[in-house]
Amino acid sequence: MTISDTSGPSKELLWLASVFSGFVFCKIVYTLTGIISLQSFKAYVKLSNFGKVEWNNRGFSTFHALVAASSSLYLVLFSSTFDPSSSNELLIRRTSSLSDMTLGFSIGYFLSDLAMVLWVFPALGGFEYVVHHVLSLFSIIQSLLSGQGQVYILMVLFTESTTPFVNLRWYLDNAGQKNSNLYVINGIALFLGWLVARILLFIYFFSHMFKHFDQVKTVYPLGFYSLLAVPPMLATMNVFWFWKIARGMIKTLRKARHSK
Template sequence: MNPLSTAALGYSLGYFSTDLVMLYAHYPDFGGAEMGLHHVAAWMSIAVSGIHEEGHLYTLALLGTECTTPFINARWMLDAVGLRSSRVYLVNGLALVADWFVIRILLFLWFFAHMYTHSDEIYLVSVPCILLLFTVPVLLFTLNLFWFFKILAGARKLLFGGRDRTLKPEELDSSIGAAFGAPRHDVSKDKDL
């Protein structure tokens, strides 16, 4: 086995172990039951992959989804210091939506396609790895979809306000532009209207 991939698995095991302790100590503020389920499933996959010395590619590929965490942590920190209505909070939220979609949705679709393409090879690994390969990714993908729809709802609320408010196209342009530093444009002063 490659010592770097083994080291990455060891680091990840520590990361998820620490998160599980924090989740337990600060439940439910640190995350709900779905977060615990996510962490236990990931922890088991990492441990089995490391112990059996197989499945490192798939395990490390799915561990790559954790690169969305800085955006989640930044969201929490910005909220904690009262910057929920700031431009930085909005840009971070939009980056989280994009990152989550690419990393936690599209990567899983690649993963499932790759597993299907190499399905004849999957049965060459140990039984515990096979069981985890067929259960954990489906569970994690389901959780990622669940969280993605919550993130989309939050982004919608952030961009458009409450559910009852319908944003006009000109307001959408100015709110997105404001997130990236563009000055607001008052359409009511346009002569063409």
């Protein structure tokens, strides 16, 4: 099966509309974040121009994370699309309009965010962020165009659920709230969320692939080898970042304990 086998005028229109919506909502949320923050947060006014860019950027990354994670959770766990008993079609080849829209929306986001990362590089993130975004785009675009492996892409997209905690940590840090109870609570939530969504979920991901490897082998060659190569790379990055998060949480807890 080739990538073009699942495409058609209506599908292509849906894909383009979804990607475009990702661009548009990123721009809208970016602008609204700046307007609201200027009126509501004193810390925002004190930031440099690049600092304000990152503040606004984290606003639309949080928005994407909430949309992508909630949609992925619904599709994988609660919808009939990937329910093993709902159809005789191979799980690896199942799609729906909502899953296509979710992937298209995320493509729009990752393209927008990657453009900003490169524009002010390395202010918004170093080389590892570029690698993460490129790998994500490479995998999502393949899955959307081919209609294969969407269940696994959606599992990985759910890992975006940790992004709001990462962003809140940055906001609190730049607002001078590192000693607040909210900063400590958010740090613990980030640690636990990362453990569940980016460590344990990947363990389940790999076990699920192993269990359904007879289906995975039916994916077209580039998609098949991507499924074998990209997730381990992302998992390795997640473990590295988890180690840094764990160190940060321990440091914060010790500081909070000594300040009492």
